[in-house]
Amino acid sequence: MTVQCYLCTGKRCGREDAFNxxxxxxxxxxxxxxxxxxxxxxxPVVGCTVDGRLEWFARVxxxxxxxxxxxxxxxxxxxxxxxxxxxxxxRAGRLRS
Numbered sequence: 269m270t271v272q273c274y275l276c277t278g279k280r281c282g283r284e285d286a287f288n289x290x291x292x293x294x295x296x297x298x299x300x301x302x303x304x305x306x307x308x309x310x311x312p313v314v315g316c317t318v319d320g321r322l323e324w325f326a327r328v329x330x331x332x333x334x335x336x337x338x339x340x341x342x343x344x345x346x347x348x349x350x351x352x353x354x355x356x357x358x359r360a361g362r363l364r365s
Contacts, residue, residue: 271298271341274315274322274363278305286329287312293334298341306364308356315363316341322363323347324356 273294281287290312294300298316306313311327314337328337336350347355 276313280309324359
């Protein structure tokens with residue numbers, strides 16, 4: 269089974285320098301689905317399934333943060349400490365498509 273990740277392509281998220289690097293890293297381990305703006309613009313925003321629920325993470329710019337997200341996608345397990353502060357609670361479980 270392939271893991272599904274959602275990558276926000278909104279005006280602000282898609283313009284970030286780290287957007288292309290994030291997309292390339294996620295495509296190695298998951299199927300990446302571009303989606304419209306999720307209204308939580310704060311750097312690159314990505315959604316992935318954690319313990320059976322869609323969770324959104326913002327400000328996924330730096331290499332260490334992208335690496336933590338990649339580990340989360342691969343394991344599907346608990347959220348690494350580096351990502352806990354980047355979780356967007358108001359979008360949890362929801363997707364604007």
